[in-house]
Each structure stands twice: as structure tokens, then as C-alpha cells.
Amino acid sequence: MKKKATKGILLVQLGTPDSPSTKDVRKYLTEFLMDGRVIDIPYLNRTLLVKGIIAPTRAPKSAKVYESIWDKETGSPLMYYSKLQKDALQEALGEDYHVELAMRYQNPSIELALSKMEGMLLDSIRVIPMFPQYASATSGSIIDRVMELIRKWQYFPALSFVNSFCEDELLIEVIADHAKQHDLAEYDHYLFSYHGLPVRQLGKIDPTGQLKCPENGCEQCKVQTNSYCYVSQCYATSRAIVKKLNLPEGSYSTCFQSRLGKEPWIQPYTSVALKELAESGKKKLLVFSPAFVADCIETIDEIAVEYAAEFKELGGEKVQLVESLNNDPKWIESLRRLAVDAKN
Ligand SMILES: C=CC1=C(C)c2cc3[nH]c(cc4nc(cc5[nH]c(cc1n2)c(C)c5CCC(=O)O)C(CCC(=O)O)=C4C)c(C)c3C=C
Ligand SMILES: [Fe+2]
């Protein structure tokens, strides 16, 4: 008889549309952007903005992009890699563990994954938001949703959450390994491009108001106060990769992509960084995307297609994306350690 699993691991990724049709992309964008941790403005204003403006205008454009990255057999790259990661982690952890995969938005939902786990009467559940750097809009929202659902249960397993793993040794090693698949000497600049956030969301993390993110500059917040500052965690990841690859001072920089709407997002923006690099005569860029654990629309299209075209128009020659963690065995080992070791 198969041994009963006693420990549950719930991997949660952001989410992706069910299909690249405009209808499904609109549904996905609406659920995503109606999350008050993602667009953190009052409900009525958010509804008018998301359902009245962003979803209807963005859905047809985004649908075309999703169509271009969608694989006929395996579908959304983010879903494809997330499933591979889940299966590989289950294999690595063995039969004492039960691993579920959920998406914060759309399918498979956190509700569905937890309903399966509830019936298993597990001793513990460990939730791993699949984001190396904590942000309220991503890991925070996942943790919030899990707590909202589990609080209705009649029993409570020992529950734990991975918060951030921005400097995880193996994670950094995998990123460095993937960079080394390219001839590092060929590039005249190394760019670390992270997903951006509205500036307002950074300041809200600190209830004491003393951290003053980002006015005081965020490069050292994490080191000095061990805060949840997203920007600081991004800089910590960049520093660790730079150290691992021994990149020379002045040959690299950190920037933030994917700005949505008109209000200020954290800077420097990737598009501005590209312009400045082109103006300073840089021709070949190696671009890291360490906010993601799997290739997705943000890497495959935004960096490798859109930013690459932008850079070439500005006089640059080449933008090479460093492959994401995807299903690299070393990353699966890193995930396994996150799953069994409650330190993070
Ligand atoms: C206010 C809007 C957004 C915030 C804040 C935000 C934060 C954030 N997102 C990720 C990771 C991913 N985002 C992805 C796509 C995506 N993100 C936004 C908006 C915000 N993100 C939009 C509108 C989209 C859809 C893209 C489109 O073209 O329509 C994805 C990829 C999903 C996929 O299917 O491939 C990821 C992953 C992080 C890490 C983050 C804050 C730190
Ligand atoms: Fe996003």
C-alpha cells in the first residue's frame, strides 16, 4: 500500500490566461488587476480603472503577445515550466510529501489546490510563493489568499510560508550557470532587469514610516534593517550574482521593467537604462531577469523581443536574455531545500 503523505507543499505562481484568446486574457487581467494588493487604490476607482479602461484596452493587445509565445502543445510557458517544477519537486521530496501547484489568478486556483489538501489531513502545509523577492503585490497577495481560505477550515495543520529567497545560494548559482552558457566577454554591459512596482507600494511596507523607501535609496535597506523592501531584495540578488560571476565594477546595473499606467514606478526604468546605455556606446547587452523563476511573457516577449528591438533602434546591436531557472535540477534542489527547511 502507498505510504500516506504527511506534509504538504503548495507552490504558487502568479497565473496566466487559460488560452491566448482575448476573452481569456481579459478574464485573467481583470482578476489579476482587481486584486487590491496589485492596484492598491480604493475599490470603486479600481473597478472603473480595471474594468472600464485597462482590461478592455489591454486584453486584445496582450492576447496577440500571448498568442506569439503560446506553444501549440504545451500552452503558456509559465504554466509549462511551473508544472515541470512541481513534478520534479514531488520526485525529489518523495512519498512523505504531497506537492500541489496553484496559480494566484485563474487556474488551477489556490482554492482548488487547498481543497484537495484539506481532505488529506496533512500534518503541515508549507506555502512557497514562486517569487525570489517579496512584494505585497505577489508573495503578499498569495499569503493573504491562503490565509483567507484556510481560516475556514475546522482543523489547522502546522502552516508556514516562504517569504523571500533573493540570495539563496543555489538560486544564484543557477542564474550564474545560465549566464555562463553565453560568452560573458562578448558583452559590454550586464543588465539586471526586475519587474517593477508603483513607488507607493514600497513605502507602505513599513508601518513605522521610518525606512522612507525609496527616498533614502533602497540598495542597503535589507542589509541595514532586514526589511521587506522589494527594491532592496532586488539589489541583494544583483550583488550576489555579480559576486558569483566576478563582474567588474561599472559593467553592470539594476533596473525595473513593465511599468503600467501613469503614476511613478520604481526607477531606473529598463527602457531609460537601455537608452542611456545605447547613448554611452554600449552595443551588446546580457540581460538577467531574476524576479522570475520561469520564462514567461515578461522575459520571452518584453525583454527578448520588445527591449531588444528598442535597443537596436537606439543603435545597439544585441540583447541576449539569460534563460530563467525553469526546470534546472539545481533550482529544483534549491526548491527542495526551501520546502524542507523552515529557515526562509
Ligand atoms: C499594477 C500592475 C502590476 C504589478 C504591481 C505587478 C507586479 C508584479 N508582477 C510580477 C510578475 C509577473 N507579472 C506578469 C505579467 C503582468 N504583470 C502585470 C501588472 C503588474 N504586475 C500585467 C498587466 C501583466 C500581464 C502582461 C500583459 O502583457 O498583459 C507575469 C507573467 C505572466 C505570464 O502569463 O507569463 C509575471 C510572472 C512581479 C514579480 C511583480 C512585483 C514584484
Ligand atoms: Fe506583473
Ligand SMILES: [Fe+2]
Ligand atoms: Fe527600501
